[in-house]
Amino acid sequence: EIRLVESGGGLVQPGGSVRLSCEASGFTFSNYYISWVRQAPGKGLEWVANINQGGTDTYYADSVRGRFTISRDNAKNSVYLQMNGLRSDDTAVYHCARDELSLATIGNNWGPGTLVAVSS
Amino acid sequence: IQMTQSPSTLSASVGDRVTITCRSSQNIDVWVAWFQQKQGKAPKILIHRASVLEDGVPPRFSGTGSGTEFTLTISSLQPDDFATYYCQQYHGHGRMTFGPGTRLDIK
Numbered sequence: 229e230i231r232l233v234e235s236g237g238g239l240v241q242p243g244g245s246v247r248l249s250c251e252a253s254g255f256t257f258s259n260y261y262i263s264w265v266r267q268a269p270g271k272g273l274e275w276v277a278n279i280n281q282g283g284t285d286t287y288y289a290d291s292v293r294g295r296f297t298i299s300r301d302n303a304k305n306s307v308y309l310q311m312n313g314l315r316s317d318d319t320a321v322y323h324c325a326r327d328e329l330s331l332a333t334i335g336n337n338w339g340p341g342t343l344v345a346v347s348s
Numbered sequence: 349i350q351m352t353q354s355p356s357t358l359s360a361s362v363g364d365r366v367t368i369t370c371r372s373s374q375n376i377d378v379w380v381a382w383f384q385q386k387q388g389k390a391p392k393i394l395i396h397r398a399s400v401l402e403d404g405v406p407p408r409f410s411g412t413g414s415g416t417e418f419t420l421t422i423s424s425l426q427p428d429d430f431a432t433y434y435c436q437q438y439h440g441h442g443r444m445t446f447g448p449g450t451r452l453d454i455k
Contacts, residue, residue, distance in 0.1 A: 334436075
């Protein structure tokens with residue numbers, strides 16, 4: 229069974245930092261791009277970042293570039309999202325999702341998400 | 349690349365034919381997917397490459413378009429179809445954008 233499970237969310241003060249983790253199981257992790265997608269409460273989906281299989285290529289939404297860093301550790305089947313300089317508009321549920329080789333985009337394998345709330 | 353969707357909300361009845369339009373700010377060829385999201389659930393991909401139906405998705409769903417204008421059509425609405433629909437561009441692997449979403453409500 230393919231599983232993606234996020235952790236690391238919580239309440240953070242504006243300007244603060246948090247590191248999210250996404251642990252994968254049930255598939256050959258090193259074969260896949262992984263994306264982070266967020267959804268603010270009651271709002272739409274926003275793609276945040278993704279990373280290629282070897283971790284050498286990373287891509288970011290304009291809204292987070294320069295503040296967030298995506299990385300991975302294939303030995304631990306994990307992807308990370310280091311979030312610095314957090315703002316209130318970063319408040320959202322953050323999901324990791326697998327990019328499907330056959331689709332060249334995100335498919336149906338998503339984690340349940342972890343909530344990051346940015347507030348003083 | 350920015351994506352817009354219209355309408356933002358759509359009220360329809362079971363059996364209706366509905367169409368959602370998505371426009372991109374630049375030419376993205378056919379690199380568009382459509383997702384369905386129900387409250388509290390992860391999104392589900394319906395269509396990729398603008399018109400290719402994902403396995404297991406009912407054929408009442410269809411997608412068309414290329415370049416900058418794309419449509420998702422549901423030919424005969426079923427009760428299970430009331431949800432929010434998002435288009436997504438993925439032109440240039442790695443960089444993606446979702447549209448703002450279209451909420452489909454029961455009339």
